[in-house]
Amino acid sequence: MEKVFALVLILFFSAVVIGCQKENEAKSTKAAENTAGVQGDENKAPDFTLANIKGDNVSLSDYKGKVVIIDFWATWCPPCRKGIPDLISLQDEYKDKVAVIGISLDRENTKASVPGFADKMGINYPVVYFNDQVINDFGGVSAIPTTFIIDQQGNIVKKIVGLYPKSEYEQVVKELVKKS
Numbered sequence: 001m002e003k004v005f006a007l008v009l010i011l012f013f014s015a016v017v018i019g020c021q022k023e024n025e026a027k028s029t030k031a032a033e034n035t036a037g038v039q040g041d042e043n044k045a046p047d048f049t050l051a052n053i054k055g056d057n058v059s060l061s062d063y064k065g066k067v068v069i070i071d072f073w074a075t076w077c078p079p080c081r082k083g084i085p086d087l088i089s090l091q092d093e094y095k096d097k098v099a100v101i102g103i104s105l106d107r108e109n110t111k112a113s114v115p116g117f118a119d120k121m122g123i124n125y126p127v128v129y130f131n132d133q134v135i136n137d138f139g140g141v142s143a144i145p146t147t148f149i150i151d152q153q154g155n156i157v158k159k160i161v162g163l164y165p166k167s168e169y170e171q172v173v174k175e176l177v178k179k180s
């Protein structure tokens with residue numbers, strides 16, 4: 001009976017997550033259309049300084065002149081975990097022109113597992129711990145993964161909510177790198 005109950009709970013939460021992702025996908029598409037290719041202060045990515053998993057500070061402004069992919073994620077999120085190899089690959093392939101920053105949304109009960117998880121996954125980009133300010137500055141994060149692609153001038157050009165294939169990111173990255 002316990003196994004059936006656990007299975008029902010898993011299915012219920014999976015349905016909720018999928019439903020939220022579908023709803024947010026529509027919002028994401030609209031947000032992406034609203035920010036794609038638009039210049040100006042209203043689309044400037046908010047600067048932040050956050051502690052990374054080694055205790056050092058990382059700021060968005062450290063990557064000025066590069067395309068930046070900011071990924072809000074957590075260790076306990078299956079779609080986030082599945083997308084990490086694509087981000088690792090993008091960091092490898094475009095390392096001179098692109099910087100990936102992972103912002104962990106892990107809280108106190110899972111935060112201690114982030115460094116070991118990053119090491120086990122072979123994450124080759126900075127992983128920093130969130131604070132409420134960075135979430136608010138980016139307009140809130142209602143589902144994870146949520147990813148922002150920022151051009152070399154610091155403008156948010158695309159927001160992606162949910163798990164998307166590497167090609168979705170790479171298409172935007174190639175366009176931005178080609179312009180520089």
